[in-house]
Amino acid sequence: MSEPTFVFPEVGGVSLRDKVITCLKEAIFSGKLRPGEPIVERHLSQQMKIGTPAVREALVTLNEQGFVRRVANTATYVNSYTVDEVRELYQLRVEFEHLALKWAKLRVTEKDLGALERLIEGMAAAAADKEVRRFYELDLEFHRYCWQLSNNRFLVKSLENLVPPLFAFVLMASDVTVSQAIAYEHRSIVNALRRLEEPEFSSIVRQTLSSFAMTGLASVASHPPHK
Known part of the structure; x- marks a missing residue:
């Protein structure tokens, strides 16, 4: 030919x-x-x-x-959200991400946990240098890693459509600050994935995700957005 x-x-x-x-x-x-x-x-x-x-x-x-x-x-x-909409989005995020982490626990490896721990250290370094945007980029990378471990593409897509726009809005619409303490809160998720079983696993995961939500919501509530 x-x-x-x-x-x-x-x-x-x-x-x-x-x-x-x-x-x-x-x-x-x-x-x-x-x-x-x-x-x-x-x-x-x-x-x-x-x-x-x-x-x-x-x-x-x-x-x-x-x-x-x-x-x-x-x-x-x-996109712009009211304070009530931000609250509802965080509520949905907690539920979706809790489910993703439950499924992630079934297949997470020590190598995965090591990668997550390195991202936490990166967040802590960004917080120390007051690099707010860099902190949120690593924060999002940490959570995306967990979503992928769930091995459910539809759940991952739902979280991708929910969380990055919410992160962007909170970052731009408020005077949100970051700290090493917030970075190290993520260790609770890693520890839960590594060693906790139900009901302790869900209790710690929900508590940690809710803490993140309260921090983001408080920063937006202090500077109410206008639509």
């Missing part, structure tokens, strides 16, 4: 849509885009020098993930 006369060019591993998503998430987490701020497709496509379809696809995905809110025939806005 003869070789084809036409050679297709290499296709990049990242689509334009995904590049736009990455840029917008970076802007949200860095505070360049604030809660409630409008995002205009036409302006964004002009600045990025790309077509509006890729921007529109990115915004549809970010809407599904909870980072933005699209209003039909109006505009797209960076």
Whole structure:
């Protein structure tokens, strides 16, 4: 069989849509885009020098993930939550993540626990250096690691749609601070995965997750967001 006369060019591993998503998430987490701020497709496509379809696809995905809110025939806005909505989101997060950790316990290894402990040390170092954003990036990485251990892709997707937008909002909408004490609270989860059985396991996990929720909620409540 003869070789084809036409050679297709290499296709990049990242689509334009995904590049736009990455840029917008970076802007949200860095505070360049604030809660409630409008995002205009036409302006964004002009600045990025790309077509509006890729921007529109990115915004549809970010809407599904909870980072933005699209209003039909109006505009797209960076998501903003009321204090009550933040409370409800944290309540849901505790339930979902508790379930993920219960399933994670069935397959966690000592190697996994070591990786989680290193992330905690990274968080503690970020807190000592007052690097709030870096702290939250490592915090999210810690929890994502636990979600993946659950081995349930639908639960992981639900948590991905819930927690990162919530983290971003709390980080940008308040004067939240971080500390080494908060970082080391995560050791309770590692210890529970390593050695606790029911009912102690669920008790400690719920208590720890609820403590994280109270800290985040308190920081938002002290600076009530406006929608």
